[in-house]
Amino acid sequence: xxxxxxxxxxxxxxxxxxxxxxxxxxxxxxxxxxxxxxxxxxxxxxxxxxxxxxxxxxxxxxxxxxxxxxxxxxxxxxxxxxxxxxxxxxxxxxxxxxxx
Amino acid sequence: xxxxxxxxxxxxxxxxxxxxxxxxxxxxxxxxxxxxxxxxxxxxxxxxxxxxxxxxxxxxxxxxxxxxxxxxxxxxxxxxxxxxxxxxxxxxxxxxxx
Numbered sequence: 711x712x713x714x715x716x717x718x719x720x721x722x723x724x725x726x727x728x729x730x731x732x733x734x735x736x737x738x739x740x741x742x743x744x745x746x747x748x749x750x751x752x753x754x755x756x757x758x759x760x761x762x763x764x765x766x767x768x769x770x771x772x773x774x775x776x777x778x779x780x781x782x783x784x785x786x787x788x789x790x791x792x793x794x795x796x797x798x799x800x801x802x803x804x805x806x807x808x809x810x
Numbered sequence: 811x812x813x814x815x816x817x818x819x820x821x822x823x824x825x826x827x828x829x830x831x832x833x834x835x836x837x838x839x840x841x842x843x844x845x846x847x848x849x850x851x852x853x854x855x856x857x858x859x860x861x862x863x864x865x866x867x868x869x870x871x872x873x874x875x876x877x878x879x880x881x882x883x884x885x886x887x888x889x890x891x892x893x894x895x896x897x898x899x900x901x902x903x904x905x906x907x908x
Contacts, residue, residue, distance in 0.1 A: 712831070712839070712840040712841075713831065713840075716839050716840050716841075718839050718840070718841040719841050719885060723885075754862055756835065756859040756862035756863035757862070757863055757864070757865065759835065759859075759863065760834075760835040760863035760864065763835060
């Protein structure tokens with residue numbers, strides 16, 4: 711079976727969904743963050759792709775395009791010791807509390 | 811970014827795509843693996859993404875080719891025209907001589 715991202719003719723040969731949507735603000739932010747991390751030498755396109763490809767099938771299928779980028783950027787930052795998963799989780803929890 | 815590493819193949823050569831699914835990052839989709847195609851274009855040599863993906867320098871650079879396939883060779887029961895082609899970029903380390 712092909713790897714999770716290798717979608718030619720898989721899982722079926724149905725027509726590709728070409729529908730577009732207007733970019734959300736968070737999607738623009740993810741794209742901008744990706745650019746900044748690239749400029750800082752903390753990731754390149756090949757590393758981002760490698761990280762996205764390492765997602766398990768269930769996660770890969772459940773995440774939207776820019777959510778995959780986000781998951782991959784987190785992986786690469788943790789891998790390089792820039793930040794820890796615990797630090798990221800703590801910040802997310804704090805932000806959620808601010809919103810509620 | 812194209813370098814001038816010596817290219818093993820030239821435009822018009824028939825080639826076969828190597829079969830393999832390494833656990834690491836690679837750019838050769840499975841649906842072309844084991845298939846025979848023709849060198850359409852030599853783009854030049856580029857840093858190897860299989861190294862760049864892990865923070866490596868991508869050297870030595872890999873010649874990158876555009877390979878042409880007949881769609882009827884790639885897909886069983888292909889419903890389009892028999893003259894439909896697929897053009898896809900493949901690095902030299904995935905190409906085999908026929």
